[in-house]
Amino acid sequence: MSIGQILELVSEGMFTYTVSVVTGNQVFAGTLNYIYLTLVGKERSSDRTLLDKSWFERLDRGTVVSIDIHVEETLGELLLVKLEKEKFLINDDWYCRSISVTAPAGDCFEFPCYRWIADQKELVLPEGRGRLPQDEKLSILKECRHLELENRREKFRWNEWKSGFLMSIDANKSSELPLDVQFDTAKAVDFSLNAFKAAENLGLNKLESLFQSWKDFADFEKVFITIKNTESEYVMQNWTKDAVFGYQFLNGCNPVMIKKCTKLPDKFAVTQEMVENSLDRGTTLQEELKAGNIYIADYEILEDVQPNDTDPSTQQYLAAPFCLFYKNGQNEFIPIAIQLSRQTTPGEKNTVFLPTDDEYDWLLAKMWVKSSDYNIHQLITHLLRTHLISEVFTIAMFRQLSAVHPVYKLLIPHVRFTIAINTAARETLINEGGVFGKVDSTGGIGIEQVIRKGMQTLTYKSLCFPEAMKIRNVDSKEDLPNYYYRDDGMMVWEAVKSFVSDVVKIYYSSDATVQGDEEIQAFVQDVCSYGMKNCPNNGEFPNALKTREQLVEYLTIVIFTASAQHAAINFGQFDWYAWIPNTPSTMRKPPPTEKGKVDMKYIMESLPDRGRSSLHLGTIWILSQFQDNELFLGVYPDKYFTEEPAMEAIKNFRKKLVDVTKTIRSRNETLELPYWYLCPDRIPNSVAI
Secondary structure (H helix, E strand, O other): OOHHHHHHHHHHOOEEEEEEEEEOOOOOOOOOOEEEEEEEEOOOEOOOEEOOOOHHHOOOOOOEEEEEEEEOOOOOOEEEEEEEEEOEOEOOOEEEEEEEEEOOOOOEEEEEEEEEEOOOOEEEEEOOOOOOHHHOOOHHHHHHHHHHHHHHHHHOOEEOOOOOOOOEEOOOOHHHOOHHHOOOHHHHHHHHHHHHHHHHHHOHHHOOOOOOOOOOHHHHHHHHOOOOOHHHHHHHHHOOOHHHHHHHHHHOOOOOOOEEOOOOOOOOOOOHHHHHHHOOOOOOHHHHHHHOOEEEEEOHHHOOOOOOOOOOOOOOEOOOOEEEEEEOOOOOEEEEEEEOOOOOOOOOOOOEEOOOOOHHHHHHHHHHHHHHHHHHHHHHHHHHHHHHHHHHHHHHHHHHOOOOOHHHHHHHHHHOOHHHHHHHHHHHOOOOOOHHHHHOOOOOHHHHHHHHHHHHHOOOHHHOHHHHHHHOOOOOOOOOOOOHHHHHHHHHHHHHHHHHHHHHHHHOOOHHHHHOOHHHHHHHHHHHHHHOOOOOOHHHOOOOOOOHHHHHHHHHHHHHHHHHHHHHHHOOHHHHHOOHHHOOOOEOOOOOOOOOOOOHHHHHHHOOOHHHHHHHHHHHHHHOOOOOOOOEOOOOOOOOOOOHHHHHHHHHHHHHHHHHHHHHHHHHOOOOOOOOOOOHHHOEOOOOO
16 A cells, blocks of 8 residues: 555545435425534534535435535444534525435444424434333433433423313414424415315305205206216215115214114103114014114214304204114115104103104104214214324324334334324304304304314223224224224234334334333323323223233234224215215204105205305315325335334235235125225325325
């Protein structure tokens, strides 16, 4: 070696670390600001180095910048990467996807980031292997973890948006959210454009006399002119059939209301004589109850709820009906009795409507049940039990789990945009003057009343899918066939549970490891004691986890609720609710108390007017759309896990989901009306719409 070569090596440093920095593909992900990088090893740190190939190529969107950092002595095992941002002309945010470092000996170290660097001038990234807090032996890593969570708790603060609700993020509007949980620009634009698409695709802007009633059912077809939706057209053509009405309680938007009925409620005045013509096995009602062929949907939760009074020009009404169903000899699930009132005053009569009644009497009774079902679906099944509970899990995760915690890595894809969509809902949908208040019969004060009542039924076990089926006594395929929501849900639940179990076993060697994980214990305690503090049943939510089995169930609930459960009750809204008579969002006439008084004019005056119908249609169309670049269950483009066993678990999860998809597709080929809502390739990872 020549003297010149020796001098060159000395000047450049004897050891070289090759660093690759990946900038995100989001709009505005790149930056013109100065970004400096420092490698921190177990032995020593590198000098602060500017990431800058040239002025015109500085960390552009979607680029990979590679630099060599030369040091005179090896740094030892790499522990951290420190990033520092300095303003150039203006403060310019930067989205860093990840950083990888190849050490002189050839070892590669991964530093997942997937975060915006905005106002903060410094961000420290630990080496990316998943580690429990008790695994950290070095004080520098313990301190890094502590400071990260301390910073997050300042940003993700609990707030009580409405008295008695689940707790939510402390932000009044979307722009106040931490940057990492806001909609990215593409998502925000896509979401906004859908509102304009709704009006165009449905021809809503062509409707005249928005505040008038419809003339007849054929008049509703005007909004179906541009619809290209097989399910909606099927509903329009078949909605009056009892079998189609019953099918919706199994596989429609709100397939969680029915439960097996073994004893009739005291306030339900149905008798054997009333329903004997509907029982096709030659048995009595009591015998069918005992045999397990009778089911009920009970809307007691709507009793005494104040109907929407936000529009003084239009009176709106609510009912709290009973609907009795019969699984007949052909395995059809059909309604056999409906009661719209719950009179307890002596001398007053509860009218029970029957399939043998006049056509309009029975039809309007079914419409009232579906209207009640719609309002429960939107506020409890959808809003409370997927959106709001997922936000609780999300906030607690950010507050209590560091980025290197394996459970954080497991859950982060399943909380994407959840806080953002909920904040948007509080700004435009369920706020005073929002869409719900304009089109739904539970608008106004009714929203708060229904949510508070729904909190009474919110239990931990009811979020566990298999337990929820058992609670309602609908878990048996033999007793209740063709319940595809249950069947597909069980397959997806088992796939998610198997995946979670695989990941938990990688990082938790025993139950004692779970008990010793202070971050996971703080996570579940934060959910129970703070996020759920207004829930009367919050004591049923774990405030500590003692076994790996408990941890697996808990995390399965979090992921399943955010992905599969939300998909099952969200993306069919346009399919089942677009034909307004099938599921009215509100009713403008009181529920009938006598038979023989209903005609077409009364029904049209009961249904939402043209204006409410158009706003309802636009809203459910938006809510039913998959977004551009949707991430479906098991699709994790961001590489939070870096170690092979965890990545292998993800591969196995995807294989299981493919098998579930094949099973559902094969089944659907035999059905007149396929059920897709729980097909894994149509289940987004998170509550994001």
